[in-house]
Amino acid sequence: MYPQLVQAALGKADLAQGDFRQVDLKLSNLAGAILHRANFADAILYTANLKEADLQGASLQGADLREVNFSLADLSAADLRRADLRSADLYTANLREADLREATLSQADLAEVDLTMANLSGADLRETRLTRATLYTSNLSLALLQNADLRHADLREADLYTANLQGANLERANLSRADLGECDLSRANLRFANLREVRLRESNLEQANCQDAILYKANLSRSCLRHTNLNRAKIQEAELHESDLSGASCTRSNLVGASLYCCNLSYANLCMANACMANLVRANLSHSILIGSNLISANLYRTNLQQADLSWADLREATLCEASFQGADLRGADLRWANLRDANFTDADLTHALFTATNLQEADLSPQQLSQIRQVSDVKTRSPTPAR
Numbered sequence: 001m002y003p004q005l006v007q008a009a010l011g012k013a014d015l016a017q018g019d020f021r022q023v024d025l026k027l028s029n030l031a032g033a034i035l036h037r038a039n040f041a042d043a044i045l046y047t048a049n050l051k052e053a054d055l056q057g058a059s060l061q062g063a064d065l066r067e068v069n070f071s072l073a074d075l076s077a078a079d080l081r082r083a084d085l086r087s088a089d090l091y092t093a094n095l096r097e098a099d100l101r102e103a104t105l106s107q108a109d110l111a112e113v114d115l116t117m118a119n120l121s122g123a124d125l126r127e128t129r130l131t132r133a134t135l136y137t138s139n140l141s142l143a144l145l146q147n148a149d150l151r152h153a154d155l156r157e158a159d160l161y162t163a164n165l166q167g168a169n170l171e172r173a174n175l176s177r178a179d180l181g182e183c184d185l186s187r188a189n190l191r192f193a194n195l196r197e198v199r200l201r202e203s204n205l206e207q208a209n210c211q212d213a214i215l216y217k218a219n220l221s222r223s224c225l226r227h228t229n230l231n232r233a234k235i236q237e238a239e240l241h242e243s244d245l246s247g248a249s250c251t252r253s254n255l256v257g258a259s260l261y262c263c264n265l266s267y268a269n270l271c272m273a274n275a276c277m278a279n280l281v282r283a284n285l286s287h288s289i290l291i292g293s294n295l296i297s298a299n300l301y302r303t304n305l306q307q308a309d310l311s312w313a314d315l316r317e318a319t320l321c322e323a324s325f326q327g328a329d330l331r332g333a334d335l336r337w338a339n340l341r342d343a344n345f346t347d348a349d350l351t352h353a354l355f356t357a358t359n360l361q362e363a364d365l366s367p368q369q370l371s372q373i374r375q376v377s378d379v380k381t382r383s384p385t386p387a388r
Contacts, residue, residue: 011049026064036074106144241279345369 005020008028015030018038026046036056044064052072059079068088076096080103088108095110098118106126114134122142132152141161145168153173160175162182169189176196186206193213200220209229219239227247234254241261248268255275263283274294281299286306295315302322310325312332321341325348336356344364350372 016054031069 003023005023005025006027008025010033011029012032013030014034015038016034016036018035020038020040020043022042023040024044025048026044028045028048030053031049031051032053033050034054035058036054037058038055039059040063041059042062043060045068046064047067049069050073051069053070053074055073055075055078057077058075060083061079061081063080063083065083065085065088068085070093071089071091072093073090074094075098076094078095078098080098080100082101083103085103085105085108088105090108090110090113092112093110094114095118096114096116098115100118100120100123102122103120104124105128106124107128108125109129110133111129111131112133113130115138116134116136117138118135119139120143121139123140124144125148126144126146128145128148130148130150130153133150134154135158136154137157138155139159140163141159143160143163145163145165147167148165148169150168150170150173153170155173155175155178158175158178160178160180160183163180164184165188166184167187168185170193171189172192173190174194175198176194177198179199180203181199181201183200183203185208186204188205188208190208190210190213193210195213195215195218197217198215198219200218200223203220203223205220205228206224206226207228208225210233211229211231213230213233215233215235215238217237218235220243221239221241223240223243225243225245225248228245228249230248230250230253232252233250235258236254237257238255239259240263241259242263243260244264245268246264246266248265250273251269251271253270253273255273255278257277258275259279260283261279261281263280265288266284266286267288268285269289270293271289271291272293273290275298276294276296278295278298280303281301282303283300284304285308286304288305288308290308290310290313292312293310293314295313295318297317298315299319300323301319303320304324305328306324306326307328308325309329310333311329313330313334315333315335315338318335318338320335320343321339322343323340324344326344326346328345328348330353331349331351333353335358336354337358339359340363341359342362343360345366346364348369350369353373355373
C-alpha cells in the first residue's frame with residue numbers, strides 16, 4: 001500500500017531532497033514547489049500540478065506522471081527513466097540533459113520544450129506534440145515517434161538511429177548532421193526540412209513528402225525512397241548509391257554532383273531536374289521521365305534508359321558509353337559532345353536530336369534513325385569541347 005498524500009496542498013513548499021518514493025500524490029498541488037534532487041521513484045502523481053516546480057536533478061524513475069502539469073517546470077538533469085508521462089503537459093518545460101530512457105510520453109505536450117542533450121533512447125513518443133522543441137544533440141535512438149508532431153523542431157546532430165518516425169510531421173524541422181540511419185520515415189512529412197549532411201543510410205522513406213527539403217551532402221545510400229516526393233528538393237552532392245527511387249517524383253529537383261550509382265529510378269519523374277555532373281553509372285532509369293532535364297557532363301555509363309522519355313533533355317558532354325536507349329524518346333535532346341560509344345538506340349526516337357561532335361563509335365543506330373538526327377558531324381571520334 002502506497003503512503004497517501006492525495007490532493008495535498010504543497011504549492012511553493014521547499015521540499016528539496018525530500019523522499020517521496022512510492023508515495024501516492026495524485027491530484028496534489030505542487031505548483032512552484034522547490035523539489036530539486038527530491039526522490040519520487042515509483043510515486044503516483046497522476047494529474048498532479050507541478051507547474052513552475054523546481055525539479056532539477058530529481059528522481060522520477062518509474063513514476064506515474066500521467067496528465068501531470070509540468071508547464072514551465074525545471075526538470076533539467078532529472079531522472080525520468082521508464083516514467084509514465086502519457087498526456088502530460090510539459091509545455092515550455094526545461095528538460096536539458098534529462099534521462100528519459102524508455103519513458104512513455106505518448107500524446108504528451110512537449111511543445112517548445114528544451115531537451116538539449118536529453119536521453120530519450122527507446123522512449124515512446126507516439127503522437128506526441130514536439131513543435132518547436134529543442135532536441136539539439138539529444139539521443140532518440142530506438143525511439144517510437146510514429147505520427148509525432150515535430151514541426152520546426154531543432155534536431156541538429158541528434159541521434160535518431162533506428163528510430164520509428166512513420167507518419168511523423170517534420171515540416172521545416174532542422175535535422176542537419178543528425179544520424180537517421182536505418183530509420184523508418186515512411187509517409188513522414190519532411191517538407192522544407194533541413195537535412196543537410198544527415199546520415200540516412202539504409203533508411204525507409206517510402207511515400208515520404210520531401211518536397212523542397214534540403215538534402216545537401218546527405219547520405220541516403222541503400223535507402224528506400226519508392227514513390228517519395230522529392231519535387232524541388234536540394235540534393236546536391238548527396239550519396240544515393242544503390243538506393244531505390246522507383247516511382248519517385250523529383251521534378252525540378254537539384255541533383256548536381258549527386259552520386260546515384262546503381263540506383264533504381266525506374267518509373268521516376270525527373271522532369272526539369274538538374275542532374276548536371278551526377279554519377280548515374282549503371283543506374284536503372286527505364287520508363288523514367290526526364291523531359292527537359294539537365295544532364296550536362298553526367299556519367300551514365302552502362303545506364304538503363306529503356307523506354308525513358310528524354311525529350312528536350314540536355315546531355316551535352318555526358319558519358320553514355322554502353323547505355324541502353326531501347327525504345328527511348330530522345331526527340332529534341334541535345335547530345336552534342338557526348339560519348340555514346342557502344343550505346344544501343346534500338347527503336348529509339350531521335351527526331352531533331354542534336355549529335356554534333358558526338359562519339360557514336362560502335363553505337364547501334366539504324367539508317368532511319370540517322371535520318372532523324374538534325375545535325376550529325378564527327379560521329380566517329382569525340383571532338384574537343386569548343387571554347388564557350
